[in-house]
Amino acid sequence: MTTAAPDGRRERKKLATRAALRQAALRLALRDGVENVTAERIADEADIARRTFFNYFSSKEEAVLATAALGAEAVVARFRARPAAESVLTALREAVLEVMDRDDVAGHEHVAVLRLIRRAPSLLPQQLSVLAAQERALAAAITERLDGPDDAYVRLCATTAFAALRVVLDRWLERADDAAPPIDVLRAEVTDAFTTLAGGLDR
Template identity: 35%
Template sequence: MTEHRPGPAVPAGGLRERKKQRTRDALLRAALLLFLSQGYDKTTVDEITDVVQVSQRTFFRYFANKEEVAFAVQDLVESHFVAALRARPASEGPLTAMRNAVLVAWDTVDEAISDVVPVDLYMRGYQLIESTPALLAVHLRRSTELEERIARLVADREGLDVDADPRPRVAVAAFSGVMRVTGRLWGQGQDTSVAAIRRMTEAYLDQIGPALAADWR
C-alpha cells in the first residue's frame, strides 16, 4: 500500500490573497462583458455583482466605481509600456526608446494581461473607451497624467531636469499625440486586433520625423 504524502501546505494568507484576486478578476471580466453587450452608461454595479454572485459591498472593496473597473486593464497595459520603456538601452534616443517600447509592449500584451482577461476582451474594451464619450473624457485626462510620468522617466534616462529642460515633455507630447491619433483611427476601423493597432502605431510613429521637417514639399 502506497503511503499518501500530502503536498506542502499553502499559507492561509496566500489562499486568501488568491481568492481575493479571483474575485476581483471575475468582477472585472463581468463588468467588461456587460459594458460591451449593453453599454457602459446602462450597466449598473448591481448587474455586475449579480453576475459574479457577490454583494455590492464586495465590489466596492476592489473598485471605487464603474470608471475604475473600466480602466483597470488599461492600467496594466500602461504599466507594461512604462516597464518596457525603463528596459530600453540607454543608447537609444528618447523617441526611438518610446517607439521600441510601445511596439514591444504590443508584442507582449497577451502575456501581460492574460491572467486577468483574454487579450481580445481587452481590445474590445479599449475600443469601447474610444467610442464612449464619458470614458473618452476620462481617458484623455488619464493620458495627460501618463504623459507627465513618461516625461519624467525620459528626463531621468537623459540625465535632465524635466522642469528646467522642455525637451522631455515636448518629445512625449509628440509621441502621445501620435498614440491618441492611432487609438482613435484604430477604434473606428473594422479590424480590432492587436496586430492592426501595432501596424498602425509603427507606421504613424515613423512619420514623426518627416512631419516635423521644415519643408514637406
C-alpha cells in the same frame, strides 16, 4: 490560533479580485452598454461582495477602462526595460511594438475597450483621467532615463507619444468591422508615427 496570510498571498488575492471586477465591468459594458452597468451589477457578475467594489474602483467608468490603463502601464514598464543606449523615442517605439505583439487575452480585451470608448461618450472624462495619469508615469520614466530634470522636453515626449498612439489606434479601428485589422498594419503605422515625431512636425 490563526495567523495572517503572507503579504505575497494577500497581494495576489487583491490583484485577482481587481482583475475579476475589471473583466466583469468590460463584459457587462460590451454586452449591455455602459449606461446600463452599475457597480452593483459588476460586483454580482464577478461574484464578489458589492461593498468590495469601491475598495478597488471609484466608479463603474474606472472599472470599465481599467484594461486600457493596464495597456498604458505595460508600455511604460517596457520603456523602462529598454537598453539605455536607445534614444527616448526609439525606446518608446520599441516598447509600444513589444506590447502590441502580445496575442493574449489582455491584448484582445484592450482592443474591445478601445472600440467601446469610440461609441460611449460617457467614458471620455475617465479616459482623460487615465491618460493624464499615464502621461505623468511616462514623464517620470523618461526623466529617470535621461537622469535630468523633469523639463518641458520630458513632458512633451510623454504627451506626444501617447497622443500619437491615440491617433494611430483610432485610424486603425476606423478600418475595422467586428474583427481587429491586421496587426502588421498597426505596427507599420506606429513606426511611421514615431518616425514623424523624431523628424519633427514642422513642414
